[in-house]
Amino acid sequence: MIKTPFPKLKLTVNNVFGFCYHGYNIGDELILEDFTHPPKYFCLGLAHAVFPAVYAISFGAKFPFRDNQRSLTVTCPDGGKLEFKVEVLDKEGKIENIPKDPNFSRPIVNEQGGIPLESVGSEAGKGHNPKKMVIEVVKNKGKCFFEYKIGDRWETQGLKCIPGFCGAAFHTAFPALFALNFGAKFFFMKDHNSIDTVTCPDEGKIVFKVTRIEE
Numbered sequence: 025m026i027k028t029p030f031p032k033l034k035l036t037v038n039n040v041f042g043f044c045y046h047g048y049n050i051g052d053e054l055i056l057e058d059f060t061h062p063p064k065y066f067c068l069g070l071a072h073a074v075f076p077a078v079y080a081i082s083f084g085a086k087f088p089f090r091d092n093q094r095s096l097t098v099t100c101p102d103g104g105k106l107e108f109k110v111e112v113l114d115k116e117g118k119i120e121n122i123p124k125d126p127n128f129s130r131p132i133v134n135e136q137g138g139i140p141l142e143s144v145g146s147e148a149g150k151g152h153n154p155k156k157m158v159i160e161v162v163k164n165k166g167k168c169f170f171e172y173k174i175g176d177r178w179e180t181q182g183l184k185c186i187p188g189f190c191g192a193a194f195h196t197a198f199p200a201l202f203a204l205n206f207g208a209k210f211f212f213m214k215d216h217n218s219i220d221t222v223t224c225p226d227e228g229k230i231v232f233k234v235t236r237i238e239e
Contacts, residue, residue, distance in 0.1 A: 030058035030082045031120075032113040035074065038097065042105035055113075058082065070108070073101045077110045080203035083210055088125035095119075154182025155205050156237040159189075159197055162220050163231035172230050190224075197222045197234055204236040 033056040037048050046067045056062050059078040062071060077096045086093040092111070100106040112120045160177040170190045178186050182205050185194060200219050209216040220233035 026057045026061055028058040028061070030060070031115075032057060032117070033059060033078050033081065034111045034113055034119065035070075036109045036111070037106055038109050039107040040105065041107070042103055044100070044105055048106055069101050070098075070106075074098045074108065074110060076199045076202040079199045080206055080208050081110060081112045083203055083208035085203050085206035085208040086122060086125075087206055088128040091124050092119075093122040093124065154184075156181055156239060157201055157204065158233075158235045158237060159186070159201075159222075160233045160235070161230055162233045164229070165231070166227060166229035168224070168230050169226075192225055193230065193232065196225055197232055200234040204234065 035054040035056070037050050037052040040048065040050055046065070048067075054063055054066070056078065059075070059082045077098050081094060081096065087096050090096065095109060095111045098108050098110055100108075114120050157180050158177055159180070161172050161174050164172070164174050170193075172190070172193075178189060180186050180201075183198075183201060200222055204217065204219075210219045213219055215235070217238060218233055218235035220231070222232040222234055224230040224232075
């Protein structure tokens with residue numbers, strides 16, 4: 025048994041839409057000892073796609089649009105051949121379940137793809153509430169191609185990309201942005217609404233802090 029402060033997770037194959045090299049079938053269940061310990065021979069394509077979800081759920085994220093707010097559906101990145109349901113298990117091995125937020129409703133969208141002004145602030149306009157995020161450079165260990173330096177900071181809303189921002193850095197920061205956007209809290213941080221260990225994959229030259237701004 026692995027000693028870990030993080031919960032076990034369960035992935036269930038919901039649908040199969042094409043040939044899978046791992047031979048996954050509908051109903052197959054995969055148990056992760058925690059978000060850092062997948063089962064043997066775990067598909068790395070699936071690991072890449074599912075990591076933001078298992079990371080977020082492990083730190084308390086909730087998805088108000090789901091029938092169970094503590095679960096999420098993730099699709100295989102290889103042509104969408106499989107669909108997995110991600111769930112978190114409690115200490116007794118039972119699936120954590122928080123019913124769908126009764127106040128959640130998807131905003132009405134007009135033909136132009138926007139939310140009509142008359143719906144903003146009304147019951148019809150309630151839905152996703154993307155959080156304000158700040159990414160800040162807190163360490164610099166070497167020359168950065170983008171010339172980032174300590175103190176540089178960027179703001180974004182929810183999961184929106186930052187124009188001109190280093191793609192490799194954003195890829196690394198995305199799981200933190202995803203988790204914080206859905207309410208995760210990092211219990212080991214002084215500020216539970218942030219994490220300051222998001223590290224550049226290029227020799228760890230730059231370390232970022234990602235913070236959710238509570239409003």
